[in-house]
Amino acid sequence: MTQQSSFYTLMTPEIRELRARTKAFMEEHIYPNEPVFASGGPQAEELIRSLRQEVKRQGMWAPHMPKEAGGMGIGFLKYVFMNEILGRSFWAPVVFGCQAPDSGNAEILWLFGTQEQKERWLKPLVNGDIYSCFSMTEPEVAGSDPTLLRTRAIRDGDEWVINGHKWFTSGAGRAAFAIVMAVTDPDAAPHRRATMIIVPTDTPGFRIVRSIPVMGEEHSEHYEVLYENCRVPVTNTLGEPGSGFMIAQKRLGPGRIHHCMRWLGQCQRAFEMMCRRALERHAFGGPLAEKQAIQWMIAESAAEIQAFRLLTMHAAAKIDQGDEARLEVSLIKFFGAEVLNRVIDRAVQVHGALGVTEDTPLSRMFRQARMGRIYDGADEVHKMVVARRVLQAFANGGVYEFE
Numbered sequence: 001m002t003q004q005s006s007f008y009t010l011m012t013p014e015i016r017e018l019r020a021r022t023k024a025f026m027e028e029h030i031y032p033n034e035p036v037f038a039s040g041g042p043q044a045e046e047l048i049r050s051l052r053q054e055v056k057r058q059g060m061w062a063p064h065m066p067k068e069a070g071g072m073g074i075g076f077l078k079y080v081f082m083n084e085i086l087g088r089s090f091w092a093p094v095v096f097g098c099q100a101p102d103s104g105n106a107e108i109l110w111l112f113g114t115q116e117q118k119e120r121w122l123k124p125l126v127n128g129d130i131y132s133c134f135s136m137t138e139p140e141v142a143g144s145d146p147t148l149l150r151t152r153a154i155r156d157g158d159e160w161v162i163n164g165h166k167w168f169t170s171g172a173g174r175a176a177f178a179i180v181m182a183v184t185d186p187d188a189a190p191h192r193r194a195t196m197i198i199v200p201t202d203t204p205g206f207r208i209v210r211s212i213p214v215m216g217e218e219h220s221e222h223y224e225v226l227y228e229n230c231r232v233p234v235t236n237t238l239g240e241p242g243s244g245f246m247i248a249q250k251r252l253g254p255g256r257i258h259h260c261m262r263w264l265g266q267c268q269r270a271f272e273m274m275c276r277r278a279l280e281r282h283a284f285g286g287p288l289a290e291k292q293a294i295q296w297m298i299a300e301s302a303a304e305i306q307a308f309r310l311l312t313m314h315a316a317a318k319i320d321q322g323d324e325a326r327l328e329v330s331l332i333k334f335f336g337a338e339v340l341n342r343v344i345d346r347a348v349q350v351h352g353a354l355g356v357t358e359d360t361p362l363s364r365m366f367r368q369a370r371m372g373r374i375y376d377g378a379d380e381v382h383k384m385v386v387a388r389r390v391l392q393a394f395a396n397g398g399v400y401e402f403e
Contacts, residue, residue: 015081018074021058022085029054030089034361037091051095052128062097062106062126064258069110070126071097076254076316080261084309087265090364097126101134101170104255105179108196108247112239121177121198130176135169135199135225136248143168144381146181146245147190151227153182153197155234160184160197162205162230168375172208172223175201180227181244194244198236205230215367256329256376257319260312260336263372266365267305267343273362274298274347281350288350297346304339311335314403327389330382337372337379344369 029051037044055061063082065071074082086092093099102125109122124130141148151164162182169178177200184195199206209224239247275298278289288294315328344365348355355362373379393400 010077011081015078018060018078019081019085022060022082025055025058025060026085026089026092030092030095034089034091038364048091048095052097055096060096061128064098064103064254065106065110065126069106069122076257076319077313080264080309080313080316083258083261084264084268087262088269089265089361090368093262097128098258100255100258102132103258104251105132105134107254108179108238108251111250112196112243112247114235116235117198117238124176131171131174133169133171133175133178133201133223134251135166135172135178135180137168138165139167139224140165144378146194146248149181149183149194151180151182152186153180153184153195155184156231158234159231160234160236162197162199162227162232164227165225166227167212167224168222169225170222172201172225173211173221177201178206178225179238181248182227184241184244188242191245192242194248195241196238196244196247197232198238199227199230199232203230203232215370217367252376253324253326253329254319256333257312257315257325259372259376260308260315260332263336263340263369264305264309264312266369267301267308267340270344270347270362270365271298271301271305273360274301274343274350277347277350281352294350297350301343301346305343308332308336308339327386330377330385333377334373334379334382334386337369340369340372 033047036047052061060072060082062069062071063074063079065073067073083093083098086096086098093103106122106125109117109125113122121130121132125132136146136149137143138150140150149164151162151166153160153162155161160182162180164180164182166180172178177198180197180199181194182197183193185193205228207226207228209226211219212222212224214220214222275289278294278298279287281288284291289298311328311332315325315332318325318328344362348362348366351360351362354360356366357363390400
């Protein structure tokens with residue numbers, strides 16, 4: 001399958017049917033229950049467990065994972081068509097077993113885990129029996145530069161002894177285990193210093209300091225964590241010692257495009273809300289839709305969403321063909337985050353005072369969108385990656401070829 005043909009012929013009857021089933025599930029089970037999900041508590045957890053069983057029964061569970069690992073095995077490009085629907089609601093990925101950070105942790109356990117690690121951690125994680133967290137970012141150093149990490153893991157016989165301070169360890173509050181990136185050889189080359197280590201969260205010395213207040217939300221899913229003489233077996237090493245940076249790249253690349261797929265759903269939902277509001281709301285003698293300023297917002301949003309969608313499909317197609325697509329993923333990460341913020345901001349503006357209340361999804365979408373320009377690599381870092389690659393082509397005497 002060529003990249004060009006994939007864009008225009010991939011929408012096979014099979015994919016159309018999957019999209020139809022996904023949309024029907026969202027309409028029947030997700031959108032009506034968003035207030036229950038948002039409230040949290042036992043009722044929300046029981047509802048999620050029940051809906052997960054229905055997703056499994058319908059054969060739509062864990063679309064990001066290979067069939068051999070318990071998933072659908074549909075690949076990245078087909079996943080775009082499904083995940084952009086799931087991304088319309090914050091809670092749909094949890095119900096479909098493809099939520100972050102568990103999706104990324106499952107992917108690296110599948111790629112680098114031993115058979116014992118897969119049985120103990122991957123199998124229940126993919127099945128939805130447990131949750132996990134990824135512990136990389138530290139408050140004292142720049143999160144976009146993992147060569148600066150200070151958390152240390154020192155080998156003591158058959159154990160690692162971990163000491164360090166992490167934050168934005170998302171999902172730690174309910175996680176059964178963390179995958180921790182810690183420096184194991186400070187004298188090695190910068191990108192060979194760190195190692196990924198699996199740490200059960202009931203290990204003595206693993207201590208949650210707090211849930212970090214984020215964008216006005218007093219209790220978030222992002223946690224500050226201390227590792228204080230935290231001992232785990234050396235057999236909990238994920239991959240080879242010193243391969244932490246490489247594994248992080250293998251995890252973060254797919255994670256970034258997964259975010260972009262979900263952002264497409266957020267963009268489309270906000271866009272639809274904006275258009276309906278423009279037609280329904282009247283001011284100064286007619287509907288808002290007749291005002292040129294509103295028409296420009298709608299036109300610009302339509303163009304930006306379409307561009308973002310095609311760029312995401314292009315990156316996904318390259319990954320399916322075995323390319324890591326680092327430039328393409330960096331490009332959609334910053335471009336998509338900017339489109340997401342602009343589209344939601346316009347939707348809020350068209351809704352007026354209603355847009356900043358909790359009476360619509362827009363307020364939560366707005367808060368979450370702003371964080372998208374920072375997590376998994378800030379916009380500025382991804383722009384630097386793209387610019388360096390483009391300029392390198394010219395420095396070598398050639399030109400940058402657009403695909």
